[in-house]
Amino acid sequence: MRKRAIVATATAAALSAALAVAALAAPAAGADQDDSPSTFDLFEVNHDWQDSTVGVEAAKKRLIPISATISDPSGVKSAKFQLLNSNTTDKVITAGAHCHKITEITSWCEALLLADPKVNLHSNALAGLWYLDVIAVDGEDNVTRSEGLQTASFGMIKRQTYMSQTDATPEPVTKGKNLTVKAQLTGASWATNTNVPLVGHQMELQYRKGTSGAFVTLKKIKTDRNGWVTTTVKATADGAYRYVFTGTRLTQPAASFTDYVDVK
Template identity: 75%
Template sequence: MRIRATVATATAAALSAALAVAALAAPAAGADQDDSATTFSNIDVNHDWQDYTVGVDAATKRLIPISATVSDPAGVKSVSIELTHGEDPETADGFMNAPARCHKINEITSYCEALLTANPKVNLRSNALAGLWYLNFVATDGDGNVTRADGIDNVFFASVKRTTYMTQTDATPEPVKKGKNLTVKAQMTVASWETNKNVPLVGHQLLLQYRKGTSGPFKTLKKVKTDRNGWATATVQATADGAYRYTFEGTKLTMPAAGWTDYVDVK
């Protein structure tokens, strides 16, 4: 067996180690050998949803589908897929992996898909693991040669984020006289992988939006930060019948969310 590395974002040390292993495992001079590394194309993470973004709840595991078209002149024997929190798999502080199921397309090409499990009770027990995870493939061809591919084809990550939740937007008083003030509130919570509960989302910006009548686009009225209990509270002047809502655009670590609208009758 020979180990072959296809590396786009590997460190120099990791590359040197891979080449050293390959040299030790090389076949005798004159033996037939396939020197071409296995190739990977049509890579898809979580069905390409929002740039490979995956939201994980506080206490519920989440399956992450990852697939690729895999080719090698000697055929494809097996493929495994990894996600690591940290660019170098040797020093990563988070790890997920699973064997892929491969369906043969022709003698040299297979379609391979794996379901990796993100579990707050097993491999996501810290909120610090939210964010960028690197994608790695390990393939064995029909001759037993192994190719490791890290960060290939510029599709080398998944964004694993904490899910967020928002209560229904509540505008009071209702009904309200035209020109009078309305107080509009909503509460945000976020999944904590450490406590396996939803906790207040503190100090994050929400957009207070308004839509006149019952149809048409929403207009942003104010930007409001959540307090220590996750509440966003704003005061606006009632002008006409319409719906109010809060929305959260999300961050690099948290998913977006939107509250149900509250329709206000203005007298």
């Protein structure tokens, strides 16, 4: 078995962009050897949901589906998918792929990669950008790695977040009087396998008049040391209040259930 050159080109649909990968010269070989490296195309991560972003809870395993089309002049014998963390070189999520032959030289390969806070996501520092690598073995046992794809992300693996029910008091309220509106934001801690308060995160207090129509943002407030956000607003008309967290590079967005307030 000999290792092959990096794939010449790859198109990663799940990355929302075409990835140009520089070709390296293949090692010299005899006329009876297959010198052409495998090529990779039509990547799909997490079925392209949420722009290839995956939220992982504090203590639950999460399966991440990944697929690609692989071609080689001598056919595709096997393949393996890897996700590599952008912050450290020693954190890898890997799984062997099941390959389904399309033609004699092309196969569609798929795998389920397991993200587990108790095994390979044991630190919150692992949230964020991950890279995709594919290793293909052709019909002559030559190996090609799609190392060029490591220059771009497959997407994000983020900590799952949660919002409590929004609570507006007093209810009912007299028109023109103050309403106190509060909610709590928590997020998955992969380090402790529990949900913990998210401190200092900006929240949007939103209001919708009546029972239908669009919400409008009234204020932006940061959570306190216990993850709570509290503010006051003037009661003007019957309507619903909610808090919205737009998320960060490391945490998923979340929205609370609304609290409908009668104004007398």
